[in-house]
Amino acid sequence: MQPDDVILVEDYCLKYNIEHTFVFSLEEYGLIELVLVEERKFIPIHQIPAIEKFSTLHYELNINLDGIDAISHLLQKVEAMQEEIRLLKSRLSVYGVGT
Structure with missing residues (x-):
């Protein structure tokens, strides 16, 4: 990785006023x-x-790390389902079905 591709955790946390421990968690x-x-x-x-x-x-919604983990997992599932829907629509369009 090039130096421009990364930022030191301490620098990021200082700039955006978040705790180092949050990033490490x-x-x-x-x-x-x-x-x-x-x-x-x-x-x-x-x-x-x-x-x-x-x-x-x-920080703004006061969601703990367990909640963030659950939300992240659910969002990944939604994104996967959206991709699957897109692929299915694409297949159906070959047969002239769907929008």
Whole structure:
């Protein structure tokens, strides 16, 4: 990974006023992945939207990590079902059925 592809956890937390422990807990729950470089943890840039979503759930809606984990799991299931619906609609359109 290039230095532009990651941000130090401490820098991110300082900038967005969230606790380091919250980010590390997200990693422990398997909700995000952090990168270890020279004994320091970094956030890959592609993980930032997920952290922002989870931060909103936690800090603004007071949802604990177990709740965030459940919500994340349900959202993944919804996205998978939406993809399956899209594929089924695509197959049906071959036969001139559906919208």
